[in-house]
Amino acid sequence: MSVFLTLVRRELGAYFKSFTGYLVIAAVLLLNGFSLVDLIERVRGLAIDAPVTELFYQTDYFWLIVLLCSPVITMRAFAAEKSTGTYEALMTTPVGDWQVVLAKFTGTMGFYLLTWLPLLAVLFALRQITGEAALFDPPVVLATFIGITLVGSLFMSFGCFASSLTRSEIIAAMLTFLMGIGLWMVGYRPDASGMLPAWAQPVLDHISLTRHMEDFSRGMVTGRHVVFYLSGTVFFLFLTHRVVESRRWN
Amino acid sequence: MESAAPMIEVQDLTKRYPGRTAVDGLSFTVGRGEVVGFLGPNGAGKSTTMRILACFLPATSGTARVAGFDVFHEPDEVRRRIGYMPENNPLHLDMRVREYLKFRARLKGLSWRRSRGQVDAVLQQCGLTGVERRIIGQLSKGYRQRVGLADALVHEPDLIILDEPTIGLDPHQIRAVRSLIKELGRSHTVLLSTHIMSEVEMTCSRVLILHQGRILAADRTEDLERRLSMDGQVVAEIAAPEAALIEAFRDLPGIERMEVTELDGEYRRLSLTPSQGADLRPLVFGQVSQHGWVLRELTRSRHSLEDIFVHLTQGRNRPGN
Missing domain, CATH: 3.30.70.3190 (Alpha-Beta Plaits)
Incomplete structure (x- = not known):
């Protein structure tokens, strides 16, 4: 356990020793700021009975943040270590492959969640501005953060997998972005796709990230969604482990 | 019975990559307390052999044992017993010297308290006490090399494997690193690789000359010189x-x-x-x-190892190498 924690600490610490970490935090802050401005405009213009968190997801800023930041956060996980050679130094110490994979994942997850903390301040500020206590309902905010965590874990596992495949951070980032945006677009507003066969509609509904987030932001955390994200995360971490292990294959 | 086994036992070790054989039926033993040099040109199979011994790569066939443990079947036992410095000495350049060594010591399974003591000891041993708070990326290459050596030593391994420990250093730094290796040889078994002949002459008691994945000659350094002079x-x-x-x-x-x-x-x-x-x-x-x-x-x-090496490898170069 202590080896695992040592690795996680190193992973997290690395973000704050490079420009990338601060850049990501700044970018998320900026986009969150834009979404706040956008939200205020909407709340002011219309009488809306939806929770503010739901509006937040309708602005698409959330997806912009997740789609753009997950590649940047995860690209260094394995690729940077492979290109500098520290991967060899790491893998010749008595640490297990799973320990390495899980520590990398936990590190990226930790940093991802850290970048989302300012959102709490955004929501709080909104409540202060509007004076509407109902806009900031703790269970709904909790469900929203559960949603952020679940979506993040899937995207971070995409990123860890992509990073384990290559020694180039750029390629890792592009692969992660492709996987992320591919999944997102497949399920984007699935109602609009009238040309699809009848059987495809429920499948698309099931994997529609936007649908899931709408539910989360209304305060609905359903088992179906949780299973979707957790199984996806586990699957991609399993693939990552296979890649890490593959150096010992003949 | 562990201490009775030789430190390294390699039998018919072969590593093939698609279209290329990096290591070709290598067999050798290294006894405890020896300082052995792997000598050979680039691409002779030195790094591949070391990577196999460090449990980073699998071999295609053959066996390798370190301190009596099989590198394929008991990799964790082997890794605990070796201090390995890979080629080009990769380090986390964003970390500070002490912080990095502490991190590596913890990865190698040392307790918090023991890692502290050990880091102090290797900082001292490798002459790093003055720079322990400096960021590794800002250190000279010679100091970085010492950090790499300190890392290899920090968990008190039985065997130290150094892949090209003096590459890219200036003459002063080379001298310092060599004398450090010589000192290590008094208390550890050391296997180092190099393509610089004089390095082996100065630091090693025994030399294995590798060429195209095979051992061309293996002898005590002075015997080899005598034989060929x-x-x-x-x-x-x-x-x-x-x-x-x-x-x-x-x-x-x-x-x-x-x-x-x-x-x-x-x-x-x-x-x-x-x-x-x-x-x-x-x-x-x-x-x-x-x-x-x-x-x-x-x-x-007096024939130097350089002459010996040229003499041994003459006429053996196959096309494409």
């Missing part, structure tokens, strides 16, 4: 007329070839090649004193 040529600078010189040496036994060249003033350079590895120096001195000539130099060329 049998044809040692003797060169003398003598003040004597050329004809008299030729006359004096022409019919002596044991001389295969003789050459005389003119030097400044009365001096001539006499080069003699012995026929059966005999040492011709006493003979030369005998002739010189008998004729009352002046002798200003008398040397027997």
Whole structure:
């Protein structure tokens, strides 16, 4: 356990020793700021009975943040270590492959969640501005953060997998972005796709990230969604482990 | 029984990549306390062999044991017992020296308290106490190399494997790193690789010459030199007329070839090649004193490992290498 924690600490610490970490935090802050401005405009213009968190997801800023930041956060996980050679130094110490994979994942997850903390301040500020206590309902905010965590874990596992495949951070980032945006677009507003066969509609509904987030932001955390994200995360971490292990294959 | 086993036992080790054989049926043993040098040109299979011993790569066939543990079946036991410095000494350049060594010590399973003590010890041993708070990326290459060595030592391993430990250093740094390795050799088993011949001569007690994935020669460093310096040529600078010189040496036994060249003033350079590895120096001195000539130099060329290496690998280069 202590080896695992040592690795996680190193992973997290690395973000704050490079420009990338601060850049990501700044970018998320900026986009969150834009979404706040956008939200205020909407709340002011219309009488809306939806929770503010739901509006937040309708602005698409959330997806912009997740789609753009997950590649940047995860690209260094394995690729940077492979290109500098520290991967060899790491893998010749008595640490297990799973320990390495899980520590990398936990590190990226930790940093991802850290970048989302300012959102709490955004929501709080909104409540202060509007004076509407109902806009900031703790269970709904909790469900929203559960949603952020679940979506993040899937995207971070995409990123860890992509990073384990290559020694180039750029390629890792592009692969992660492709996987992320591919999944997102497949399920984007699935109602609009009238040309699809009848059987495809429920499948698309099931994997529609936007649908899931709408539910989360209304305060609905359903088992179906949780299973979707957790199984996806586990699957991609399993693939990552296979890649890490593959150096010992003949 | 663990201590009875040799430190490294390699049997018929082979590593093939698609279209290329990096290591070809390698067998050797390294006893405890030895400092052994892997010598060979780039691409000879040195790094591949070391990576297999460090449990980073699998071998295609053959067996390798470190301290009695199989590198394929008991990799964790092996990793605990080796300190490995990979080629080009990769380090986390964003970390501080002490922080990095502490991190590595913890990864290698040392407790918090023990890692602290050990880090202090290796900082001292590798002469890093003055820079322990510096960021590794801002250190000179020589200091970085010491950090790499300190990392290899921090968990008190039985065996230290160093892949090209002095590559890219300036002469002062090379000297410092070599003396550090020599010191390590007193208390550890060391396997190091290099393509610099003098490095092996200076630091190792035994040498394994590798070429195209095979061992060409394995011997104690001085024995190897002696064995191959049998044809040692003797060169003398003598003040004597050329004809008299030729006359004096022409019919002596044991001389295969003789050459005389003119030097400044009365001096001539006499080069003699012995026929059966005999040492011709006493003979030369005998002739010189008998004729009352002046002798200003008398040397027997000593083959360096470099010559040995060239000698061994000559004619063995296959096309494409």
